[in-house]
Amino acid sequence: MKPARVDYDSIAHLYDATPHRIKPVDPELLTFIRRRASCDNLSVLDVGCGTGNQLISDRAVLTDARIVGLDRSSGMLRQARLKAPEIAWIQADGSVLPFQTDSFDFITCQFTLHHIQDKAGMVRETFRVLRRGGRFVVRNICPQECPDWLFYVYFPASRVIDLEDFWSPESITAEMDNAGFGTLEVEREHLRFEQDLRVWVDEVRRRATCSQRLTITDTAYQAGLRRLTEELAAQSGPLLRENHICVMTVRGAKVARGEPVV
Numbered sequence: 001m002k003p004a005r006v007d008y009d010s011i012a013h014l015y016d017a018t019p020h021r022i023k024p025v026d027p028e029l030l031t032f033i034r035r036r037a038s039c040d041n042l043s044v045l046d047v048g049c050g051t052g053n054q055l056i057s058d059r060a061v062l063t064d065a066r067i068v069g070l071d072r073s074s075g076m077l078r079q080a081r082l083k084a085p086e087i088a089w090i091q092a093d094g095s096v097l098p099f100q101t102d103s104f105d106f107i108t109c110q111f112t113l114h115h116i117q118d119k120a121g122m123v124r125e126t127f128r129v130l131r132r133g134g135r136f137v138v139r140n141i142c143p144q145e146c147p148d149w150l151f152y153v154y155f156p157a158s159r160v161i162d163l164e165d166f167w168s169p170e171s172i173t174a175e176m177d178n179a180g181f182g183t184l185e186v187e188r189e190h191l192r193f194e195q196d197l198r199v200w201v202d203e204v205r206r207r208a209t210c211s212q213r214l215t216i217t218d219t220a221y222q223a224g225l226r227r228l229t230e231e232l233a234a235q236s237g238p239l240l241r242e243n244h245i246c247v248m249t250v251r252g253a254k255v256a257r258g259e260p261v262v
Contacts, residue, residue, distance in 0.1 A: 005165070005215045006115070012051065012075030023057045028137045028249070032106050033061060045070065045104045045129070047094045047122070048112025052080030055087055068104075070094065072115075095121035097129050105134045113140055113172070114165040115211075120175050127179040130254045136181065138250040142188065144168045145246040150195055151212055154204075155224040158212045165215075172250045181252035188248050195243040201228055 033039055042065040046055050049069030059067065068088045071077050077089045092098050094109070095118035107126050116122045126136050143152070143162040152159040167175075169186045176184055204225060207213040213221060231237050 005161070006211045012073060012079050023053045025057050025061055026054060026108060028108065028135075028139075028251070029058055029106060030061065032135050039065070042066070042106070043104045043131075044068070045099075045107045047097075047107060047109040047126070048072075048115060049080065049089070050076045050112075052077075052084055052087065052089065054108070054110060056080075056084045059084070059087075068099075070097070093118075095119070095125060097125040099129045101128050102131045103129045105131050107134070107136045108139070109137070110139045111141065113138055113167060114162070119167060120178075123172075123175045123179045127176075127181060127254060132254055134254045136176070136252045136254075138172055138248075140166060140248060142166070142169065142246040142248040145188065145190075145248075146244050148244050150200070150241060150243045154228050155212070155216055155220060157216045157220040161215050162212065169248050169250055173252075176250070176252045180254070182255040183251075183253045185251040186248065187251075188246055191245045191247060193243055195241050197228065197232060197239055197241060201225075201232060204228060 029044070033042075036042075042062065044055070044058065044062060044065055045068045046052075047070050049055060049071050050073075052069050055067055055069050066088075068090060069077070069080060070090045070092055071080075072091065072093050074091055077091055080087070080089050090098065094112070094116040107130055109122075109126075113119060113122070130136060141162070143149075143159055143166050146152070147159065149159075152162075169188070173184045173186060203210075204213070207221060232239075
């Protein structure tokens with residue numbers, strides 16, 4: 001197995017200080033719960049849970065559930081345990097899930113699939129440990145559909161890497177279909193917003209807090225940062241730029257072919 005592109009153990013103590021780490025209750029989980037006749041003995045797994053922020057928020061609607069977070073990084077799990085020791089935090093690779101068959105009702109993998117080397121194995125393992133009637137939800141950036149994301153504009157080497165690491169929605173659904181998932185849905189969310197480069201440059205300088213900044217070479221990172229700071233200093237371009245990120249959600253259920261989805 002190739003070494004991971006990012007050493008999350010080394011940056012785990014910085015992770016929660018970065019933007020977008022506070023999570024609301026997962027709306028996909030809320031939808032799943034509303035459609036169930038009963039939530040007795042509900043079991044939830046987050047593959048690639050990081051420092052646990054999603055599951056910690058989800059506790060509000062999982063008062064009697066079995067909640068498990070799994071991550072390959074011991075450092076990230078250490079941070080999670082400090083915040084919520086009552087949740088089961090398991091260190092393992094997402095492609096080799098250390099659970100019995102038919103163990104979980106709801107499994108999520110948020111902004112993590114690109115870090116898992118054996119993605120096909122992870123999809124098969126997820127199907128195995130999911131109970132009949134259970135749901136699997138993948139959420140991630142879709143670099144195939146946002147080449148104009150400003151990070152790719154200033155750091156084009158990062159998109160080259162992301163196109164290799166991030167599966168397209170079509171690749172994910174094809175593998176889920178092969179694994180046996182009976183119903184598949186894909187949703188694309190195109191987030192367009194105005195970016196103030198004077199604010200963004202400070203975020204870009206915090207290299208250790210973003211996997212895209214860590215996966216590219218030092219030369220590529222410095223070149224992009226230099227271009228950005230020089231443009232700001234010379235005021236050679238607009239200070240406010242339109243930014244665009246595409247986020248995809250892929251859903252699948254463990255049901256017999258043709259069986260209605262809960």
